[in-house]
Amino acid sequence: MPTDSTSPTVPKTDGIDDGESFPQPQLDERRARVLRAIVEEYVTTAQPVGSQTIATSTELGVSSATVRNDMTVLEREGYLAQPHTSAGRIPTDQGYRFFVDHLAHAPGLPAAQRRTVAGFFTSAHRALEDLLHETSQLLAGLTHHASVVIGPAPSAAEVRTVQLVGLQPGVVLAVAVLANGAVEKSVLELGANATDAELTAAAAALDQQLSGSTLADLPEPGGTGNPVVDEYVQAARNALRTHAADHHDPLYVSGASRIALEQAAFPSEGSAARLLELLEHQVVVVALVRGILDQGITVRIGAENEYEDLRDCSLVLAPYAVEGEIAGTVGVLGPTRMDYQRALAAVSVVSQQLGRSLES
Amino acid sequence: MPTDSTSPTVPKTDGIDDGESFPQPQLDERRARVLRAIVEEYVTTAQPVGSQTIATSTELGVSSATVRNDMTVLEREGYLAQPHTSAGRIPTDQGYRFFVDHLAHAPGLPAAQRRTVAGFFTSAHRALEDLLHETSQLLAGLTHHASVVIGPAPSAAEVRTVQLVGLQPGVVLAVAVLANGAVEKSVLELGANATDAELTAAAAALDQQLSGSTLADLPEPGGTGNPVVDEYVQAARNALRTHAADHHDPLYVSGASRIALEQAAFPSEGSAARLLELLEHQVVVVALVRGILDQGITVRIGAENEYEDLRDCSLVLAPYAVEGEIAGTVGVLGPTRMDYQRALAAVSVVSQQLGRSLES
DNA sequence: GCTGGCACTCGGTACAATCGAGTGCCAGCC
DNA sequence: GGCTGGCACTCGATTGTACCGAGTGCCAGC
Numbered sequence: 175m176p177t178d179s180t181s182p183t184v185p186k187t188d189g190i191d192d193g194e195s196f197p198q199p200q201l202d203e204r205r206a207r208v209l210r211a212i213v214e215e216y217v218t219t220a221q222p223v224g225s226q227t228i229a230t231s232t233e234l235g236v237s238s239a240t241v242r243n244d245m246t247v248l249e250r251e252g253y254l255a256q257p258h259t260s261a262g263r264i265p266t267d268q269g270y271r272f273f274v275d276h277l278a279h280a281p282g283l284p285a286a287q288r289r290t291v292a293g294f295f296t297s298a299h300r301a302l303e304d305l306l307h308e309t310s311q312l313l314a315g316l317t318h319h320a321s322v323v324i325g326p327a328p329s330a331a332e333v334r335t336v337q338l339v340g341l342q343p344g345v346v347l348a349v350a351v352l353a354n355g356a357v358e359k360s361v362l363e364l365g366a367n368a369t370d371a372e373l374t375a376a377a378a379a380l381d382q383q384l385s386g387s388t389l390a391d392l393p394e395p396g397g398t399g400n401p402v403v404d405e406y407v408q409a410a411r412n413a414l415r416t417h418a419a420d421h422h423d424p425l426y427v428s429g430a431s432r433i434a435l436e437q438a439a440f441p442s443e444g445s446a447a448r449l450l451e452l453l454e455h456q457v458v459v460v461a462l463v464r465g466i467l468d469q470g471i472t473v474r475i476g477a478e479n480e481y482e483d484l485r486d487c488s489l490v491l492a493p494y495a496v497e498g499e500i501a502g503t504v505g506v507l508g509p510t511r512m513d514y515q516r517a518l519a520a521v522s523v524v525s526q527q528l529g530r531s532l533e534s
Numbered sequence: 535m536p537t538d539s540t541s542p543t544v545p546k547t548d549g550i551d552d553g554e555s556f557p558q559p560q561l562d563e564r565r566a567r568v569l570r571a572i573v574e575e576y577v578t579t580a581q582p583v584g585s586q587t588i589a590t591s592t593e594l595g596v597s598s599a600t601v602r603n604d605m606t607v608l609e610r611e612g613y614l615a616q617p618h619t620s621a622g623r624i625p626t627d628q629g630y631r632f633f634v635d636h637l638a639h640a641p642g643l644p645a646a647q648r649r650t651v652a653g654f655f656t657s658a659h660r661a662l663e664d665l666l667h668e669t670s671q672l673l674a675g676l677t678h679h680a681s682v683v684i685g686p687a688p689s690a691a692e693v694r695t696v697q698l699v700g701l702q703p704g705v706v707l708a709v710a711v712l713a714n715g716a717v718e719k720s721v722l723e724l725g726a727n728a729t730d731a732e733l734t735a736a737a738a739a740l741d742q743q744l745s746g747s748t749l750a751d752l753p754e755p756g757g758t759g760n761p762v763v764d765e766y767v768q769a770a771r772n773a774l775r776t777h778a779a780d781h782h783d784p785l786y787v788s789g790a791s792r793i794a795l796e797q798a799a800f801p802s803e804g805s806a807a808r809l810l811e812l813l814e815h816q817v818v819v820v821a822l823v824r825g826i827l828d829q830g831i832t833v834r835i836g837a838e839n840e841y842e843d844l845r846d847c848s849l850v851l852a853p854y855a856v857e858g859e860i861a862g863t864v865g866v867l868g869p870t871r872m873d874y875q876r877a878l879a880a881v882s883v884v885s886q887q888l889g890r891s892l893e894s
Numbered sequence: 895g896c897t898g899g900c901a902c903t904c905g906g907t908a909c910a911a912t913c914g915a916g917t918g919c920c921a922g923c924c
Numbered sequence: 925g926g927c928t929g930g931c932a933c934t935c936g937a938t939t940g941t942a943c944c945g946a947g948t949g950c951c952a953g954c
Contacts, residue, residue, distance in 0.1 A: 224916050237928050242917065260916050260935045299705075301721050334699050339711045341694070345659075347715055351699045355707055359717050361661050431810035434794045450791035450810075584947050597897055602948065620904045620947050 201253075201272065207234060208244045209253055210277040213265050217513050220439070222262030267476035267510060270488070274473050274514050283519045287316055295527045302326075302355045302532075307426045309504065309528050314429025316520040319436075319508035320453065324463055325424035326501040326532070328358050329390035336384050338377040338410060343367055348380075348410040350389065354532070356424075358389065360413040368402050376406035384411065389418035422460040423502070427453050432508070439509035440486045448483045453507075463503050466491055471522055476510045486510060490517040494529035504528060561613075561632065567594060568604045569613055570637040573625050577873050580799070582622035627836035627870060630848070634833050634874050643879045647676055655887045662686075662715045662892075667786045669864065669888050674789025676880040679796075679868035680813065684823055685784035686861040686892070688718050689750035696744050698737040698770060703727055708740075708770040710749065714892075716784075718749065720773040726762050736766035744771065749778035782820040783862070787813050792868070799869035800846045808843045813867075823863050826851055831882055836870045846870060850877040854889035864888060 201209065211232045215223045225245060229238035245263050248254045253269035256262075265273065283291065294312050306325045313321035331352035339347045346362040368376065375398065383395045392415050395407045430453050437446040452458060462481065466472050466489070474489040490512075491505035504525045506517045561569065571592045575583045585605060589598035605623050608614045613629035616622075625633065643651065654672050666685045673681035691712035699707045706722045728736065735758065743755045752775050755767045790813050797806040812818060822841065826832050826849070834849040850872075851865035864885045866877045 222916090226916080238916095239919095239928055239930090240926085242919095243927085246918080256917090258935065260914090260933085262916065299721060299723060301719065334701070335697070337695070337697060337711075339694050341713065341715055347711060347717075349697075349709065349711060349717060351697075351707060351709060353701065355701055355719075355721060357707075357709060357717055357719050359661065359715075361659060361715065363659060428814065430790070431807050431814060434797075434807035434810050435804060437794075437797075437807075444795060447791050447794035447797075450794050454788065454791060582947090586947080598947095599897055599899090599950095600895085602950095603896090606949075616948090618904065620902085620945090622947065 201248075201251075201276075202244075204234065204236070205244045205248055206272075206277060207232070208241055209248055209265070209269060210273060212245075212254065212263060213269065213273045213277070216264055217511055220511065222257055222264050224262035227262070265511075267478065270475045270510060270514070271473075271478075274475070274518075278515050278518065280519060280522075281515060283316070283516075283523055287520070288523070290316070291523055291527060295531045303424070305528075305531065306424065306502075307428075309524065310426040310428040313504060313506060313520060313524050314432065316524070317506045317508070317513075317517050318429075318432060319506045319512060319517065320427065320429045320432050322459060322463060322503075322505045322507060323426040323428075323528075324460060324502040324504075325426070326354055326356075326496065327423045328352060328356055328421075329418040330388055330499075330501075331356060332386060332388055333384050333392075336377065336380040336410065336414070338362075338373050338380065338406065340368075340370075340373055346373065346406065346410075348413055350384070350414050352389070358414060358417060360410070360417040362406070362409050362413055364405060364409055368406055372400065372402050373406065375400065376403045376410070379403065379407050380410055383407075384414075389414060422457050423464070425456045425460050427459070436509055439511055442486070445483065445486055449487065449507075452481070452483050463489075463491060463505060467493075467500075469493075471518060471525075473514065473518070488512055488514075490514070490521045492521045492525035494525040494532075496529055496532045501529065501532065561608075561636075562604075564594065564596070565604045565608055566632075566637060567592070568601055569608055569625070569629060570633060572605075572614065572623060573629065573633045573637070576624055577871055580871065582617055582624050584622035587622070624871075627838065630835045630870060630874070631833075631838075634835070634878075638875050638878060640879060640882075641875060643676070643876075643883055647880070648883070650676070651883055651887060655891045663784070665888075665891065666784065666862075667788075669884065670786040670788040673864060673866060673880060673884050674792065676884070677866045677868070677873075677877050678789075678792060679866045679872060679877065680787065680789045680792050682819060682823060682863075682865045682867060683786040683788075683888075684820060684862045684864075685786070686714055686716075686856065687783045688712060688716055688781075689778040690748055690861075691716060692746060692748055693744050693752075696737065696740040696770070696774070698722075698733050698740065698766065700728075700730070700733055706733065706766065706770075708773055710744070710774050712749070718774060718777060720770070720777040722766070722769050722773055724765060724769055726765050728762050728766055732760060732762050733766065735760065736763045736770070739763065739767050740770055743767075744774075749774060782817050783824070785816045785820050787819070796869050799871050802846070805843065805846055809847065809867075812841070812843050823849075823851060823865060827853075829853075831878060831885075833874065833878070848872055848874075850874070850881045852881045852885035854885040854892075856889055856892045861889065861892065 208228055211228050212223050215227060225238040225241040229236065229241045245254060249256065249263060252266060253272060254263040255266050257264065306323050310321045310323040331354045334351045334353050337349045339349060341347055344364060344367050347359055348362055349357060349359045351357050379398050384392055387393055392411050395411055397404050430450055433446050433449050440446045471492040476488060477485050479485065486509060487507055488510045489505055489507055491503055493500045493503050495501060504521060506521055568588055571588045572583050575587060585598040585601040589596065589601045605614060609616065609623060612626060613632060614623040615626045617624065666683050670681045670683040691714045694711045694713050697709045699709060701707055704724060704727050708720045708722055710718045739758050744752055747753055752771050755771055757764050790810055793806050793809050800806045831852040836848060837845050846869060847867055848870045849865055849867055851863055853860045853863050855861060864881060866881055
């Protein structure tokens with residue numbers, strides 16, 4: 175990175191765009207550096223930052239008056255805001271956005287964290303659920319924010335075997351084991367009371383006919399000749415299919431308590447509590463994360479989020495792929511004033527490693 | 535309940551016990567009524583309550599000066615505290631304890647809530663996990679506090695059937711279906727790579743030998759003659775047993791966000807956040823609740839809790855029984871300033887209904 | 895044993911004075 | 925033209941003071 179502050183990498187826009195309300199695509203290099211310094215300072219101190227701080231703490235080589243001028247411009251163009259007249263500046267959502275898009279050099283994770291992650295993913299095999307759960311705890315620990323992991327959709331996984339287990343007269347449990355090690359089950363209540371032999375026959379038919387398909391795309395089973403058996407086969411097949419469709423994808427949330435800890439970072443009273451409540455509604459969270467099906471790592475800052483309750487926070491999300499297919503998403507949820515570099519690095523590394531780990 | 539305030543139900547202790555530091559087992563009837571009024575008032579207003587409020591808002595028929603005298607006594611004996619000299623009184627843990635033990639008449643749930651509960655438990659059959667999860671949501675909704683439901687321990691349930699499913703070469707999933715509809719699974723990684731036939735043989739042996747036992751008490755399986763099969767049988771049996779022992783009982787927490795909402799009720803900074811963090815550690819919560827294996831409904835108030843982080847809250851817990859055996863626990867976690875009558879009624883009704891519902 | 899009365903306490907509020915971090919602007923310098 | 929030092933100004937935060945009033949403790953009297 176050049177330390178020469180007089181060589182702008184971009185043609186100046188001068189006064190031409192003044193007053194335009196759309197975000198500037200580019201910024202005078204010094205101003206960009208001022209913006210970056212403000213974001214970085216504000217993220218660590220949580221205090222509005224003044225011109226003097228920037229002038230002395232960075233190697234810009236300009237006086238605070240100059241920084242002030244730049245700040246005025248940055249504010250006019252929407253990157254900064256002033257809580258009140260005689261206070262320093264804080265970044266706006268647009269300011270964070272520019273920072274994330276243009277200024278956040280990716281230094282990767284600090285070595286210690288890198289080792290933590292490596293150790294985590296090389297440790298012994300775990301069941302799918304445990305792995306996902308612990309991954310979300312890992313991410314929360316790395317970033318000190320709430321973290322979210324969405325597991326592979328069960329409806330996309332291939333069925334290995336299906337079984338029927340009688341629990342009580344007339345109540346049967348259909349159990350499907352999927353190729354990724356997950357187990358889906360569904361309770362059947364039928365009028366017809368099958369004999370053990372019929373149940374076994376139905377299970378065999380199911381197992382034979384459904385194995386190899388995905389839950390979302392189960393073939394219509396053929397008849398076996400025995401109407402009771404057929405009824406069970408049909409019912410089990412439908413139950414498993416609707417079960418997979420109805421039940422949202424597996425979701426693991428960790429570190430929600432960090433939101434309460436960071437409460438000061440959320441302006442309005444009780445907005446942290448509303449955020450926590452939102453996180454309790456799994457369906458909503460899954461829908462929210464699934465709604466952002468961008469390729470690669472995605473950042474949603476403040477008001478960029480559609481949900482009202484997310485106006486004061488940012489999401490950093492990355493899908494993870496298993497054998498080339500996107501299998502799920504990992505992400506971090508924190509206040510807009512978060513360390514984006516850290517979060518981006520953590521989410522990126524964890525998503526890659528998780529995908530790799532699921533391939534074995 | 536007699537409205538005659540001049541007929542104490544208990545012999546007065548007069549000055550005899552003055553200065554004794556152990557809690558009074560009984561209390562002059564009027565003082566008890568004053569205490570009750572203070573608790574009820576404080577629970578609704580969250581403000582220290584003064585003598586005037588009590589004198590006018592209740593039918594004690596005495597002046598505020600008399601109430602003041604009673605309050606002084608109640609404070610001296612440890613039932614009340616004064617945040618500062620010129621403020622009203624608030625109940626101490628001991629005050630709440632007396633209220634819960636002697637003063638909380640059980641009026642049952644309000645009709646509307648009673649109907650909600652009835653409707654909830656008569657609605658269609660659900661899978662065990664869903665039922666427990668929704669029960670905890672129900673309880674959180676009824677009480678407006680965080681709620682906790684511990685499900686039946688898988689280790690105590692009878693095994694219906696065991697299956698082995700090959701996932702990859704050398705990796706096998708052992709799946710046990712339990713009588714209560716739960717499914718336990720465990721990943722086996724073995725050096726020996728069994729053929730399909732051997733896997734089937736092992737599964738058959740497991741199924742035959744383990745069915746009918748509980749996971750905690752699986753019999754030592756007999757040999758089948760084939761060493762590879764035996765290895766799988768042994769490994770699966772051990773894996774299922776240790777899995778059931780290691781994995782804590784199923785836990786469902788709902789309404790944790792209420793804690794953040796009630797943050798004002800928790801004195802020290804960040805104690806609500808610590809509480810939320812504690813709730814994220816399932817193992818800890820299960821141990822905590824299991825540690826209170828009282829018969830019937832139990833209340834733990836403030837410092838009665840062993841965990842430091844629970845000093846500012848109260849737990850209302852009730853076990854639920856299935857066919858005479860205690861199967862699990864439901865409970866509510868809120869600030870010490872909670873509506874105990876409401877919480878007691880809700881926890882009591884829900885625990886009974888949940889037990890009944892699990893019997894069918 | 896209850897009550898009215900009264901002095902006292904002390905948190906909360908309102909208001910003024912002060913402080914200082916930070917700004918905007920301008921004239922001057924390079 | 926752009927940077928800089930200087931300066932007046934703003935305004936939140938802090939401090940100090942006064943005051944109000946809810947609530948208490950206590951006491952003499954009924």
